[in-house]
Amino acid sequence: MRNVTLVHETRGQVPLPAGGELELFSFDPEAGTLYCVAAKHLLVAYSIKAGSVLFSFDLDKAGVIAQDTTIVTLQYIPDLSAICLATRAGDLVIYDLARKDAECVGMVDAGIFSMAWSPDNEILVLATGNKTLLYMTKEWEVITEHPINPPKPPSSTSSSTPAQASTPTNDEDIKEVTLSWRGDGNFFACTTINAHAQAVLRVWERSGSVHAYGEDTPMLGTPLSWRPSGSLIATCQNTPNKQEVIFYERNGLRHGSFPLRAPATTVRDILWNADSDLLALVLDDDANATGSIVQIWYMSNYHWYLKREIRLQDRTCCAQWDPADAFGLIVATRRGSVSRYDFAWDYDVTHRFSEDDKALAVVVDGATLNLTPLRYSAVPPPMCASKVALPAPLHMLAFAPHHNGFLAFTCDGHLLVFGSGKDWTPGSGAHLDAPECIASALVPRDQLDVVSLRLAVWVTPDTFVAVSPASSSSQRDVVVYIRVDIAGTGLKTTQIACTPTPTPVPVLRLLHNPKTNSTFAELVDGSVHTLTLASGSCSLSSSPLLRLPGPCPWIASALWAGQERIVALSTRNKLYVQDTLLAADCNSFSLHDRFLVYTTLSHNMKFIPLSKPPPSSSLDTSSLASSSSSTPTLTHSGKAPAKPKATRVIDDSAREVERGARIVSVVPCDIKVILQMPRGNLEVVYPRALTLSRLRTMLRRHEYGECFILMRKHRIDMNLLYDLDPSDFLAHIATFVSQVTNIDHLNLFISSLRDEDTTKTLFVDLEAASAPSGDDKVAGKVNLVCDKLREELNRVSSQRYILPILTTYVRKSPPELADALLLIQRLMTKHDIEVARTLAQEGEVNVRDEADEEENDETDEARNVTARAALDYIVFLIDVDKLYDVALGMYDFDLVMMVAQKSQKDPKEYM
Numbered sequence: 001m002r003n004v005t006l007v008h009e010t011r012g013q014v015p016l017p018a019g020g021e022l023e024l025f026s027f028d029p030e031a032g033t034l035y036c037v038a039a040k041h042l043l044v045a046y047s048i049k050a051g052s053v054l055f056s057f058d059l060d061k062a063g064v065i066a067q068d069t070t071i072v073t074l075q076y077i078p079d080l081s082a083i084c085l086a087t088r089a090g091d092l093v094i095y096d097l098a099r100k101d102a103e104c105v106g107m108v109d110a111g112i113f114s115m116a117w118s119p120d121n122e123i124l125v126l127a128t129g130n131k132t133l134l135y136m137t138k139e140w141e142v143i144t145e146h147p148i149n150p151p152k153p154p155s156s157t158s159s160s161t162p163a164q165a166s167t168p169t170n171d172e173d174i175k176e177v178t179l180s181w182r183g184d185g186n187f188f189a190c191t192t193i194n195a196h197a198q199a200v201l202r203v204w205e206r207s208g209s210v211h212a213y214g215e216d217t218p219m220l221g222t223p224l225s226w227r228p229s230g231s232l233i234a235t236c237q238n239t240p241n242k243q244e245v246i247f248y249e250r251n252g253l254r255h256g257s258f259p260l261r262a263p264a265t266t267v268r269d270i271l272w273n274a275d276s277d278l279l280a281l282v283l284d285d286d287a288n289a290t291g292s293i294v295q296i297w298y299m300s301n302y303h304w305y306l307k308r309e310i311r312l313q314d315r316t317c318c319a320q321w322d323p324a325d326a327f328g329l330i331v332a333t334r335r336g337s338v339s340r341y342d343f344a345w346d347y348d349v350t351h352r353f354s355e356d357d358k359a360l361a362v363v364v365d366g367a368t369l370n371l372t373p374l375r376y377s378a379v380p381p382p383m384c385a386s387k388v389a390l391p392a393p394l395h396m397l398a399f400a401p402h403h404n405g406f407l408a409f410t411c412d413g414h415l416l417v418f419g420s421g422k423d424w425t426p427g428s429g430a431h432l433d434a435p436e437c438i439a440s441a442l443v444p445r446d447q448l449d450v451v452s453l454r455l456a457v458w459v460t461p462d463t464f465v466a467v468s469p470a471s472s473s474s475q476r477d478v479v480v481y482i483r484v485d486i487a488g489t490g491l492k493t494t495q496i497a498c499t500p501t502p503t504p505v506p507v508l509r510l511l512h513n514p515k516t517n518s519t520f521a522e523l524v525d526g527s528v529h530t531l532t533l534a535s536g537s538c539s540l541s542s543s544p545l546l547r548l549p550g551p552c553p554w555i556a557s558a559l560w561a562g563q564e565r566i567v568a569l570s571t572r573n574k575l576y577v578q579d580t581l582l583a584a585d586c587n588s589f590s591l592h593d594r595f596l597v598y599t600t601l602s603h604n605m606k607f608i609p610l611s612k613p614p615p616s617s618s619l620d621t622s623s624l625a626s627s628s629s630s631t632p633t634l635t636h637s638g639k640a641p642a643k644p645k646a647t648r649v650i651d652d653s654a655r656e657v658e659r660g661a662r663i664v665s666v667v668p669c670d671i672k673v674i675l676q677m678p679r680g681n682l683e684v685v686y687p688r689a690l691t692l693s694r695l696r697t698m699l700r701r702h703e704y705g706e707c708f709i710l711m712r713k714h715r716i717d718m719n720l721l722y723d724l725d726p727s728d729f730l731a732h733i734a735t736f737v738s739q740v741t742n743i744d745h746l747n748l749f750i751s752s753l754r755d756e757d758t759t760k761t762l763f764v765d766l767e768a769a770s771a772p773s774g775d776d777k778v779a780g781k782v783n784l785v786c787d788k789l790r791e792e793l794n795r796v797s798s799q800r801y802i803l804p805i806l807t808t809y810v811r812k813s814p815p816e817l818a819d820a821l822l823l824i825q826r827l828m829t830k831h832d833i834e835v836a837r838t839l840a841q842e843g844e845v846n847v848r849d850e851a852d853e854e855e856n857d858e859t860d861e862a863r864n865v866t867a868r869a870a871l872d873y874i875v876f877l878i879d880v881d882k883l884y885d886v887a888l889g890m891y892d893f894d895l896v897m898m899v900a901q902k903s904q905k906d907p908k909e910y911m
Contacts, residue, residue, distance in 0.1 A: 029324035116179035183228030212252035275326035301680035303382035306366035386434035401514035481538035705739030
């Protein structure tokens, strides 16, 4: 359900000599420096942060490499504080950053195809022109050397095809070699491709022995990348009909694949990020000789999603994930253009704090949007309730503040406006239709560069704001204020203002609260500014509204205790309210109209009410155990000292969740929380904190019927109906009876009553200004409710509500059993008269003695069935022996006989 959002983009330009192009680069994450190799063997150090060249070094003039050779690999080595280069001619060169000098430390006469350092920078592997793998230490000592393609043993079961069918047969066969280490450095994979496009995959151990022989696959591509924390090796396969990214296991066998969705492209590189959850593909656009595409893929529930596509006007020379920041991607083009993209995970769900909000979740999958209204259904991904097709992969999304629609920006410059769709009633059986596209247009680039925008926020029905990327020379983002005019099915965009930020710090997030109509901008230094949109202008406040302890990619605003406050979550799992740390182990959060809900790394879900001021210190979420579970202290006699009996209070502010669960959405004005598990499936839970808050609201509005159904569904103690406001319940007891008309429901309510105030024990109000005090025992509560309810039931219909009336007698303390039996006795007499009257109307009453005898038998049977129905009910509520004793005192032999038959007494005792 998560999408990849671009939160920050930095652009720069590496100055190149006339006609020169970038060929390779390597990134230093600590210094933020890009070490590039340009044409004519020029080594350039470029600072992305400063947007300037730190130094340049001409390798040709230094005489450390041959002038007519090609640099095949460039890698920054942190342990050596140096840059290592390998050339096709066989030169192995080290540039020392401290001495600012280069040195040729080795030479392979046969040349070098590829080079790869182990992740710990202790071992260097070279693929040489002698068709061997050369192992070296970082002190440049040779460890061992092995043939690059050892023959597959006959016992190998990874392929039924003879090894000679795909293995190069002579020294001239090998054309390209690619190496890729696993994240722990214990294994690496090697692919070799010959001039006939035949490929061989081998998995090698760190010690230098072959671990596995790859399954023979025709048309295997050059790119190769081993997932850092996993067993999957990613490469590509180019067949005549389609292109696929395929995966191998460590044992060399195939393990799944997915097809590319960009036609007429060639895969140049495959890159896993440091967290092993995002896969970047660098593609050359065959239709555009100078263009290239970068795609970011993500797998969940065994489905590969195309989460993002970046289209570049120039050919990409190289791309690399930041090894220190798993969501930072650096892309450089041949013309020297450098862009750093910083991403973040987001759940794109509408959140307008209103009852008509469908909680529409949008899952991006390339040019398809998977839509699910979470208020009505929780369809597990990769399935969805409906789909929307776009003309190109999605670039950016913005939800409407006034309905359930959204704006969609595509990678090719399209701007589409989607409406809220048709209303849908749960249980109607109707299909959930996808929202319709109200208007769309291909925005000209000279009018508005849609592809360059990020962090779009829809603020009014016809305007939205977005951020244009910073230039590395100034580091100043531009906030763009844009009006959208819809004319029929088309639209026109007008850029109203471009206002640079007041500080040289880029924008990290834009935030709009539709409830308060406030707009904020968070900068990468953690400062939060108010964004003022008025009279066709857009400006940031000169001074920050607040300054967070650090940058927080996830931010929201809420009315908290009457004031608008900022809630923010950092990448280090720290949750802040304003600048106060609320939790140090939070992994997700969401705002309800009454609560802040968040999950923790200790697998708990916490609920903080918005009606009270936020906590002034961090909350302890390490355990949900009660302090009463501690071991008691023993006295000298070996027995625990006597303690006064404490009131049992249940804490609804926390509950346990499954390990790794994250909040997708807390449905506004509802009681549902949708969680996503690490494996990708969804779970819907109904926390008691939200349920009880909803029940209190319904009870204050005297919605007893819906409230009763909700309490029965979620197993909430029925005493809350009275305990929340006893005087109000008694004053509206007629409303209660008119709404709760089901006999069984009334019996359930009366049977659940007990002399206890559940608002002080089971259902403590988290939103209350103060904790409840006083004794939780309420003497005479049951008797009072039974008397008042019986009066109302008798007034409405004593015949219809005979069973609830009997229950009110039995549930009193002490039970009024004589009155209950007296009611059953009157019921028997009344039924006697009704049956006789019915039989007389049917003409079945005769004056003959035989007929009178038969009629009396039928009347007795009908009378006993009705009386026994009532008696059978109260027998479940009270001891039958007590009923028998009371019946004896009423001197009604028929009634005594009926009660005795329900007991375990011997007939000799009462016959």
